[in-house]
Amino acid sequence: MALTIKSVNMMMPVVQRFGPACCFSTSQTLQEIRLLARMRIVDNSAIGKAAAEIGKPPRVIHVYNDKRVGFLGDKVLVTVKGEMKRAYIVGLRQKQKPNVPRMDTNNIVLVDDNGNPLGNRITVPIPSALRRKGGDITKILSLATKFV
Amino acid sequence: MRIELCSYSGYKIYPGHGRRLVKADGRTFNFLSHKCERSHMMKRNPRNINWTVLYRRKHKKGQTEEVTKKKTRRTQKFQRAITGATLNDILAKRNQKPEVRKAQREQAIRAYKEKVKVKEAQKKATKPAPVKQAKQPKTAKQPMAKAPRVGGKR
Numbered sequence: 001m002a003l004t005i006k007s008v009n010m011m012m013p014v015v016q017r018f019g020p021a022c023c024f025s026t027s028q029t030l031q032e033i034r035l036l037a038r039m040r041i042v043d044n045s046a047i048g049k050a051a052a053e054i055g056k057p058p059r060v061i062h063v064y065n066d067k068r069v070g071f072l073g074d075k076v077l078v079t080v081k082g083e084m085k086r087a088y089i090v091g092l093r094q095k096q097k098p099n100v101p102r103m104d105t106n107n108i109v110l111v112d113d114n115g116n117p118l119g120n121r122i123t124v125p126i127p128s129a130l131r132r133k134g135g136d137i138t139k140i141l142s143l144a145t146k147f148v
Numbered sequence: 149m150r151i152e153l154c155s156y157s158g159y160k161i162y163p164g165h166g167r168r169l170v171k172a173d174g175r176t177f178n179f180l181s182h183k184c185e186r187s188h189m190m191k192r193n194p195r196n197i198n199w200t201v202l203y204r205r206k207h208k209k210g211q212t213e214e215v216t217k218k219k220t221r222r223t224q225k226f227q228r229a230i231t232g233a234t235l236n237d238i239l240a241k242r243n244q245k246p247e248v249r250k251a252q253r254e255q256a257i258r259a260y261k262e263k264v265k266v267k268e269a270q271k272k273a274t275k276p277a278p279v280k281q282a283k284q285p286k287t288a289k290q291p292m293a294k295a296p297r298v299g300g301k302r
Binding site for chain 2: 040105
C-alpha cells in the first residue's frame with residue numbers, strides 16, 4: 001500500500017496541548033471594584049500613609065451605586081486600619097472607555113463625611129474625565145497636581 | 149486635539165486611536181495599538197524591534213538624504229614671535245611693499261659693490277707697496293754686504 005505523506009499524518013496524529021491543564025475555559029479577569037476589593041490611597045493623608053507602611057491595603061465594603069460595582073468617580077466605603085472611611089475612585093485597572101486612561105493600580109482618595117478630602121495633595125495622575133463629574137469630585141481635583 | 153506619539157513604536161496617534169496607560173509610579177504611556185501595548189508589557193526593548201522608530205533611529209535607517217555635518221579639523225595658522233625678531237618686525241617685513249623691497253635690495257647690492265671696490269682698492273694699495281719695499285732693501289743690502297767682507301774674518 002502506497003503511503004503518501006498525507007495518509008501517514010492521518011494515521012499518526014500528533015496531539016498538541018496548549019492552554020490550561022483543566023478542560024474548561026476561563027474568561028479574563030474583569031478587575032471590577034466590588035466588595036472587598038483592595039485599593040490604593042493616593043492622597044497624602046496620615047491614615048493612607050500608615051496603611052501603606054503596614055502593608056494592609058484599604059478594602060471596599062460598600063459601593064454607593066445601583067450595581068454595587070464601582071467605576072471612575074464613584075463613592076465607596078472603605079476600611080482602613082480598622083476604621084470606616086468614605087472615598088472616591090480616582091483610577092482603575094479595568095479597561096476603560098476610549099480616551100480614558102487605564103492605571104496599573106486601583107486608586108482612591110479618602111474623604112470625610114462632609115465630602116472634604118482628608119489629604120492635601122495628590123501626586124498621582126488623575127484622569128481628566130473626572131472633571132465632568134462635579135460634586136465632591138471638584139474638591140478632589142483641586143488637590144491634583146497632574147492630569148492625564 | 150493633540151496628536152500624541154506612541155511611547156513604544158514612535159508612530160503618531162490620532163484622536164480616537166490607541167490607549168493610554170498610567171503606571172504605579174505615575175509614568176504615562178501612549179500606545180498606538182494592542183501590538184505596541186503587548187510588546188511593552190512583555191518588556192521587549194523597542195530598540196531591538198525592527199519596525200519601531202527607535203530601532204530605525206538607532207541603526208540609522210533611511211537617513212541618507214539628510215546631510216550629516218562633517219567636522220573637519222583645520223590647523224590654525226598662528227603668528228608667533230621668534231627669538232630673533234618680534235611679532236611686529238615679522239609683520240613689518242612681510243607687509244613691505246615690493247618697490248620698497250626692490251629699493252632695499254638695490255641698496256644692499258650697491259653697498260656690497262662699494263665694499264668690494266674698497267677692498268680691491270685697498271688690496272691694490274697694499275700689494276705694490278710691499279713688493280717695492282721688498283726690492284729696495286734687497287738692492288741696498290747686496291753692495292753693503294760685500295763691502296765689509298774685505299777686511300773681514302778669515
